[in-house]
């Protein structure tokens with residue numbers, strides 16, 4: 379059982395205490411690892427889960443209820459017009475749909491700040507930009523919350539098929555999140571040190587990140603896919619921990 383972890387700070391609470399065989403990748407790579415059968419379970423952007431028809435396990439996800447910090451449209455100093463990092467599909471679609479902005483792609487968001495009028499950055503780079511005080515035009519989680527009024531799912535958990543091993547892996551991650559909530563300090567300190575970002579920003583970031591999917595999660599994900607113009611989402615049936623095993 380190999381589990382895909384998106385390589386940004388947001389995944390830390392899900393994995394820091396999980397005893398799992400992990401393969402790491404960026405947003406786009408994560409979906410490829412599942413689609414190519416290099417992993418059985420893992421987190422992928424909701425856009426790619428929809429487009430590739432990957433079955434969603436609605437127990438865990440990476441989502442925001444309001445501002446998220448790690449997905450922002452920053453102010454640039456350049457003349458090239460709006461740019462987005464190549465790693466974003468979810469935030470780019472949200473900003474395109476809700477604000478009517480279309481983006482050219484940039485590999486390096488920091489260079490983008492020099493060359494483009496606006497830069498859409500996600501993940502650790504966005505956290506670093508926020509920490510050094512780069513001004514932003516919108517926070518993608520906040521934009522969604524204000525306009526749509528439901529949580530914004532960035533990454534969803536997908537599995538090729540259900541099995542006891544999948545169940546056990548999901549439980550490992552749920553336990554890891556529970557241990558994080560019991561005492562977030564070690565994760566906050568490690569992430570702050572690794573990224574060179576202030577502890578207070580990391581603390582705030584993790585207060586805003588959500589992982590456990592509630593009873594309305596499926597409906598909110600479906601609504602998001604509809605608004606973003608994605609193909610209908612597929613869900614794995616046996617995702618409840620107590621489902622008739624006695």
Ligand SMILES: C=C(O[C@@H]1C=C(C(=O)O)C=C[C@H]1O)C(=O)O
Nearest residue numbers: 423448466467468469500501532
């Ligand atoms: C909010 C984040 O979301 C990331 C941004 C995504 C996107 O814009 O396509 C997709 C998944 C997440 O890895 C983050 O990296 O912290």
